[in-house]
Amino acid sequence: MTPTLTPDLPAAEVATILEAQLRREDALLTGHFKLSSGLHSDTYVQCARFLRRPELAAPAMAVLAAQLRAAGLVPDTVVGPAMGGVVVSYELARQLGVPSLFTERDAQGEMTLRRGFTLRPGERVIIAEDVVTTGKSTLEVARVLAEMGVEVLAVASLIDRTGGAVKLPFPNFALLAVNAAVFDADHIPAHLAGVPAVKPGSRPEKAA
Secondary structure (H helix, E strand, O other): OOOOOOOOOOHHHHHHHHHHHHHHOOOEEEEEEEOOOOOEEEEEEOOHHHHOOHHHHHHHHHHHHHHHHHOOOOOOEEEEEOOHHHHHHHHHHHHHOOOEEEEEEOOOOOEEEOOOOOOOOOOEEEEEEEEEOOOHHHHHHHHHHHHOOOEEEEEEEEEEOOOOOOOOOOOEEEEEEOOOOEEOHHHOOHHHHOOOOEOOOOOOOOOO
16 A cells, blocks of 8 residues: 655655555556647656545645745745646645635636636735646746736646756745656657557647
């Protein structure tokens, strides 16, 4: 049985336990995958399969909340982008004892704060994500918050898939770093070329 995550564990042990839990839930897969972008990868992350289990999500967010407190980062609100950040934002906010909001895209595809959600200028916010891959959605949320005069303290996520390639303008807290190789369709390495590509994502593939 996989051990339970607790805030007193060293970061390396947290990462080891979380990776085992993700793999057990088929939330972290190894193989040959075709991404929504049209690119191919040897790794696929679907955190929704992990987050559907409250008994796993709550301890993970407790560890993340403890890391934020230890760094002296105490927000007034936690904000996550829909869809992936909604559950993470809610549970992290619950652990921190603050409200949780989420941004979503409007009819034009622009990230925005809707549903009567408001933030006051000067509020301190943690951006919550399930996975930070390119940093695109994180920066879009940050832009929305900046326009409202809100201070972004950090981004907090279950998984950092940036591989260090993306530099965010605020601290990046993640429980597990995943280095996933990505390839153009015309440059798939030999060890994947003979394996049929699977497309497990929820978004439609981009048109060529």
